[in-house]
Amino acid sequence: MARAEGRGPVNLAQKLISAHLVGGEMRPGEEIGLRIDQALIQDATGTMVMLELEALGLDRVRTELAAQYVDHNLLQSDERNMADHLFLRSACQRYGIWYSPPGNGVSHPTHMQYFGVPGKTMAGADSHTCAAGSLGMLAIGVGGLEVAMAMAGQPLYVTMPRIWGVRLTGELPDWVSAKDVILELLRRQGVSGGVHKIIEYHGPALGTLSAMDRHVIANMGAELGATTSVFPSDERVLEFLDAQGRAGDHVELAADPDAGYDLQDEIDLSALEPLIARPGSPGNVVPVLEAAGEPVHQVVVGSSANPGLRDFLVVAEMLRARQVHPQVSLEINPTSRQILADLAKSGAITALVEAGARIHQTGCLGCIGMGQAPAVGRNSLRTFPRNFPGRSGTRDDSVWLCSPETAAAAALTGAITDPRALGLEYPDVRPPRTVSAITGPLQPPLPIERARQVALVKADSIGSLPELDPLPDSLTLPIVLKVGDDVSTDEIMPAGARALPYRSNIAALAGFAFGQIDETYPERARAAGPHAIVGGRNYGQGSSREHAAIVPRHLGLRVVIAKSFARIHWQNLANFGVLALEFADEADYDRLAAGAELRLDGLREAVETGSEITADGVLLRHRLSPRQRAMVLAGGWIPQVRSAVHR
Amino acid sequence: MARAEGRGPVNLAQKLISAHLVGGEMRPGEEIGLRIDQALIQDATGTMVMLELEALGLDRVRTELAAQYVDHNLLQSDERNMADHLFLRSACQRYGIWYSPPGNGVSHPTHMQYFGVPGKTMAGADSHTCAAGSLGMLAIGVGGLEVAMAMAGQPLYVTMPRIWGVRLTGELPDWVSAKDVILELLRRQGVSGGVHKIIEYHGPALGTLSAMDRHVIANMGAELGATTSVFPSDERVLEFLDAQGRAGDHVELAADPDAGYDLQDEIDLSALEPLIARPGSPGNVVPVLEAAGEPVHQVVVGSSANPGLRDFLVVAEMLRARQVHPQVSLEINPTSRQILADLAKSGAITALVEAGARIHQTGCLGCIGMGQAPAVGRNSLRTFPRNFPGRSGTRDDSVWLCSPETAAAAALTGAITDPRALGLEYPDVRPPRTVSAITGPLQPPLPIERARQVALVKADSIGSLPELDPLPDSLTLPIVLKVGDDVSTDEIMPAGARALPYRSNIAALAGFAFGQIDETYPERARAAGPHAIVGGRNYGQGSSREHAAIVPRHLGLRVVIAKSFARIHWQNLANFGVLALEFADEADYDRLAAGAELRLDGLREAVETGSEITADGVLLRHRLSPRQRAMVLAGGWIPQVRSAVHR
Numbered sequence A, B: 001m002a003r004a005e006g007r008g009p010v011n012l013a014q015k016l017i018s019a020h021l022v023g024g025e026m027r028p029g030e031e032i033g034l035r036i037d038q039a040l041i042q043d044a045t046g047t048m049v050m051l052e053l054e055a056l057g058l059d060r061v062r063t064e065l066a067a068q069y070v071d072h073n074l075l076q077s078d079e080r081n082m083a084d085h086l087f088l089r090s091a092c093q094r095y096g097i098w099y100s101p102p103g104n105g106v107s108h109p110t111h112m113q114y115f116g117v118p119g120k121t122m123a124g125a126d127s128h129t130c131a132a133g134s135l136g137m138l139a140i141g142v143g144g145l146e147v148a149m150a151m152a153g154q155p156l157y158v159t160m161p162r163i164w165g166v167r168l169t170g171e172l173p174d175w176v177s178a179k180d181v182i183l184e185l186l187r188r189q190g191v192s193g194g195v196h197k198i199i200e201y202h203g204p205a206l207g208t209l210s211a212m213d214r215h216v217i218a219n220m221g222a223e224l225g226a227t228t229s230v231f232p233s234d235e236r237v238l239e240f241l242d243a244q245g246r247a248g249d250h251v252e253l254a255a256d257p258d259a260g261y262d263l264q265d266e267i268d269l270s271a272l273e274p275l276i277a278r279p280g281s282p283g284n285v286v287p288v289l290e291a292a293g294e295p296v297h298q299v300v301v302g303s304s305a306n307p308g309l310r311d312f313l314v315v316a317e318m319l320r321a322r323q324v325h326p327q328v329s330l331e332i333n334p335t336s337r338q339i340l341a342d343l344a345k346s347g348a349i350t351a352l353v354e355a356g357a358r359i360h361q362t363g364c365l366g367c368i369g370m371g372q373a374p375a376v377g378r379n380s381l382r383t384f385p386r387n388f389p390g391r392s393g394t395r396d397d398s399v400w401l402c403s404p405e406t407a408a409a410a411a412l413t414g415a416i417t418d419p420r421a422l423g424l425e426y427p428d429v430r431p432p433r434t435v436s437a438i439t440g441p442l443q444p445p446l447p448i449e450r451a452r453q454v455a456l457v458k459a460d461s462i463g464s465l466p467e468l469d470p471l472p473d474s475l476t477l478p479i480v481l482k483v484g485d486d487v488s489t490d491e492i493m494p495a496g497a498r499a500l501p502y503r504s505n506i507a508a509l510a511g512f513a514f515g516q517i518d519e520t521y522p523e524r525a526r527a528a529g530p531h532a533i534v535g536g537r538n539y540g541q542g543s544s545r546e547h548a549a550i551v552p553r554h555l556g557l558r559v560v561i562a563k564s565f566a567r568i569h570w571q572n573l574a575n576f577g578v579l580a581l582e583f584a585d586e587a588d589y590d591r592l593a594a595g596a597e598l599r600l601d602g603l604r605e606a607v608e609t610g611s612e613i614t615a616d617g618v619l620l621r622h623r624l625s626p627r628q629r630a631m632v633l634a635g636g637w638i639p640q641v642r643s644a645v646h647r
Helices: A012-020 A043-056 A079-095 A107-114 A127-135 A144-151 A178-189 A204-208 A211-224 A235-243 A309-319 A337-346 A348-355 A404-413 A496-502 A506-512 A521-528 A547-554 A567-575 A586-591 A603-609 A626-634 A637-646 B012-020 B043-056 B079-095 B107-114 B127-135 B144-151 B178-189 B204-208 B211-224 B235-243 B309-319 B337-346 B348-355 B404-413 B448-452 B496-502 B506-512 B521-528 B547-554 B567-575 B586-591 B603-609 B626-634 B637-646
Strands: A021-023 A031-034 A038-042 A065-069 A098-100 A121-124 A138-141 A156-159 A162-169 A197-202 A228-230 A263-268 A275-277 A285-287 A298-302 A329-333 A379-382 A398-402 A475-482 A531-535 A557-562 A579-583 A597-600 A613-615 A618-621 B021-023 B031-034 B038-042 B065-069 B098-100 B121-124 B138-141 B156-159 B162-169 B197-202 B228-230 B263-268 B275-277 B285-287 B298-302 B329-333 B379-382 B398-402 B475-482 B531-535 B557-562 B579-583 B597-600 B613-615 B618-621
Touching: A012 A021, A012 A031, A012 A138, A012 A197, A012 A228, A038 A043, A038 A107, A038 A144, A043 A065, A043 A079, A043 A144, A043 A547, A043 A637, A065 A079, A065 A107, A079 A098, A079 A496, A107 A127, A107 A211, A107 A337, A121 A127, A121 A144, A127 A138, A127 A211, A127 A228, A127 A235, A138 A228, A144 A156, A144 A567, A144 A637, A156 A567, A162 A204, A178 A211, A178 A263, A178 A275, A178 A285, A178 A398, A197 A211, A204 A235, A211 A228, A211 A235, A211 A309, A298 A309, A298 A404, A309 A329, A309 A337, A309 A348, A309 A404, A329 A348, A337 A348, A337 B348, A348 B337, A379 A404, A475 A521, A475 A557, A496 A506, A506 A521, A506 A547, A547 A557, A547 A567, A567 A579, A567 A626, A579 A586, A586 A618, A597 A613, A603 A626, A626 A637, B012 B021, B012 B031, B012 B138, B012 B197, B012 B228, B038 B043, B038 B107, B038 B144, B043 B065, B043 B079, B043 B144, B043 B547, B043 B637, B065 B079, B065 B107, B079 B098, B079 B448, B079 B496, B107 B127, B107 B211, B107 B337, B121 B127, B121 B144, B127 B138, B127 B211, B127 B228, B127 B235, B138 B228, B144 B156, B144 B567, B144 B637, B156 B567, B162 B204, B178 B211, B178 B263, B178 B275, B178 B285, B178 B398, B197 B211, B204 B235, B211 B228, B211 B235, B211 B309, B298 B309, B298 B404, B309 B329, B309 B337, B309 B348, B309 B404, B329 B348, B337 B348, B379 B404, B475 B521, B475 B557, B496 B506, B506 B521, B506 B547, B547 B557, B547 B567, B567 B579, B567 B626, B579 B586, B586 B618, B597 B613, B603 B626, B626 B637
Parallel strands: A038 A065, A038 A121, A065 A098, A121 A138, A162 A197, A162 A263, A197 A228, A298 A329, A298 A379, A379 A398, A475 A531, A531 A557, A557 A579, B038 B065, B038 B121, B065 B098, B121 B138, B162 B197, B162 B263, B197 B228, B298 B329, B298 B379, B379 B398, B475 B531, B531 B557, B557 B579
Antiparallel strands: A021 A031, A031 A156, A275 A285, A275 A398, A475 A597, A579 A618, A613 A618, B021 B031, B031 B156, B275 B285, B275 B398, B475 B597, B579 B618, B613 B618
């Protein structure tokens, strides 16, 4: 994209947005509509998306490309799991979607390897969709229904974010890698430091970071709450695409030389040291040295946060001809079919196996709480993006996040160890010039005539979308639950091995809602009927799962009142007709007690006009766009679309 | 072992028995006591064994070697699983047991690779322990408590079996392999054809079967209900041990040239064709040709029934440069760390990954219902030993058992296919001369002084053994459940992803008992208190899990009346004080209705003297040895030992 005529220099995020803008103005805080080129879904969100496509009566997806990955729900403990696969595959065939069956790997690196194209927009029903920013894409994680609408040719609506330029200088020292860069940003800014922002990386250090390094950094922009992250598309991106046999997909993309940013930050890579996030939050970042000596029982390498061949090779080289400490279970989760093949070809699998590592199937696995649950209170070091309490599958877990180097150091010593203290030579690991691009097991869309003959394969375990009624004008709502700051969607609607197999069935899933915070919520919510929840700051951070909106709504949730909302969950609430209100004065949080009853009157008009709402003397506001107001009034986006059709 | 002086020629089984005989006479049907050289446990049975060792107050195991493998319960969905690992590892350290952590692989091939020694006896808390017969061991699968007693230096008591000589002639044709040999025996003899027998293989075809081929055949002797299977220790065994770097462990062992057998059979390998067991039982064997064309959705290669490098290499070669049919999920479960390393080194992993296979962690996995559950009614072809209904984790499953060749053929075509019909050249696959013997990750026993300082690591999820009261003299027992023939321990006490995580906790496990047959059993049993179950033929076939005795006993089971019992479960019932009675006249099975009440009087004297028992006019017998009578009277083996100590 050449510099736009007749206006000043623009940054890359602005270029990508303006090239896809189909509605709204590019003013921070305003709702804009974006034309979407690609769509990404995974199995934990995909079954609901397919039910939504069915409810919308779609004939064929209208994005240039849509892909369904099976990477989350892989333990396959009973018949539900394979029933999901059969359903997803049939829906892919019906609607013109690529189907990536279990075994192909985690959606983000796999999409990057085979489908990512610089300059394209992507809507993904997974919060780490932003990882594609590594290739110069504008890739945004949203709720499943928004992806379904994008697949149906509708624009993706987001709040125009501020563009946050992060200038990278210097060069990473030995034993420090890309993960430490994003941990440094989390250390500085915390888990809501990126809310309503796009993080755009620039500066002289970019040339030292491979496309996969950038994936590590872009991926965990989600942990800062950012709308997305973007990197320029340069020589490093060309190298990556060339190794995949896709040099032809390369486009040169960068900010104009003298472009400005709404916010600025700078990281000198030379000054970084190995970092680690303490248990409980990706924002609890400290130098590894501060935690050194803590005994470790499990180390897991993999996930979309460290998915690259380099990340595994560095571990393999550190372990080659050595032994994993006998107290440690070292678990390797290859992130994609290609990575696994290249690890086997390079001899890394052999080195890891000989050292005592446990090699798992490709996929998300422990990152989403599908297996690999640690023992209570025993330290588990993981190269994952998230360590929200209980996400591992263990109630009182102790999960730390770190780089592959720091993970491997702990695997060797049985304790948290700064890898610089090992006295080893830093492995000189570089991605190979050509990689094992394995396209055979990716199942392409069917031609439309054949597609139209495909019937959806729906086992009994595949549920249906709940019916949603319009917003009443007056509501008396008991506050069934009151929670604190930074409650994640993992806490609202747990994933993990117990709940994830029910992802296609809202009614069955309902029993798990808020299970980690208050097990009595589902029963009390059902008994209460229409009810409210009160939350603190950054309510609904983390995973994009729309189940965290649908399930409580199914149980009667009509209003959430919080100090602030995480972006994706805020959208999901609107999509499913739950009114998200913010305190005009955060101090009023203390005035709303669990168990109290709130009376809300004149709701419909207040929502429609955007005026403030008073409940028991507490002043509340919503930030809904006119588009979102209509869907909340209708009870949700699907009933709104339906009523529009029948009008 | 030279031919014994002063008696006629003896077969190999007789030699192995007489070399270890410490009690009883070698007359079929009599109880004999055997000195045990080695002990094997796995995690699904091991936690209970460790609790038993603790209850027995053991200081250190007295077998030459004992090994604990973690291979069953690998999904690790919550904290219980790793808590089990910590407990097992601490108990291994305390009692002088080798600890094989998760990632090392399935117990039977791993034990064979590192510890198996021709001529040794082994007691194993796993029904497929008999696989070690491939090396000329006398290896018997029994309940956990019997292994605990053997570890404590006690003899293993078994009913002296008849020795069944199976003469092998000819040579396997292309596309037919060891699995087809044992499927042929199952086709002829059914799932109880081996009860109270040792299957001893001999004949000119032995030289054509590698030690690992013999493992395939010996392993599935369990499916015939055999006490065990034995092969001679010859050049093929030497080759195997030599490849492991253990040629020094080789001992030449064979039947005397003119030895006789109690029973005889012969299989001409040249005449075999690819066989397959239809869903429901390993005994439902038909030629693959008869089932050809059935659509297939899943193919799984692995398990102790096809654990060898050859078994995976033949699949890899069939798939090399081809693609798995898009309808099929081809799943590869490497059986041991060594096999995985050799598959990686040979390029087979790469070939499999490129063809679209899904590579899983090493272990039992789907074979024990830990993941890989198929969709309802969709055909799944597996190289596993068992396909009892529901064992896969799916209630209405459709699981077939076959060779790797037949499995790979279905993976290529998407339908059951005789591999001879593919038109491919039969891959010339041979085990390498040297293999990747990887001993580092096997954790050896601690020296005794250090061992004595080890405390058992017991999380809350580790339960304790139930208290067991003596057998009353009179009982009024409602028949809470009446079942048909061939009920397996999988049906009595399901394993699988739901139940297996509770294996260390009898009270928690109780809710799953008989879940597939009658979900109301646990509640009704608990309400009834002391109660009886009526069964058909071969009651308790399959897995050795003693939980299938302990859990119903915990729920009040005192008497099982059946037409006949499978060997291991019959022993487990006695070990936990449940009286196993057989109908004097099988026709009386029809006279005992579910719900009826049975009055049994003078029970203690009848058990003590071995006399018949009459209940409501039905004549019943037990086959308990004097040793077993004492434990049933005491309420079980542990209370018996305890009362002996305190007497």
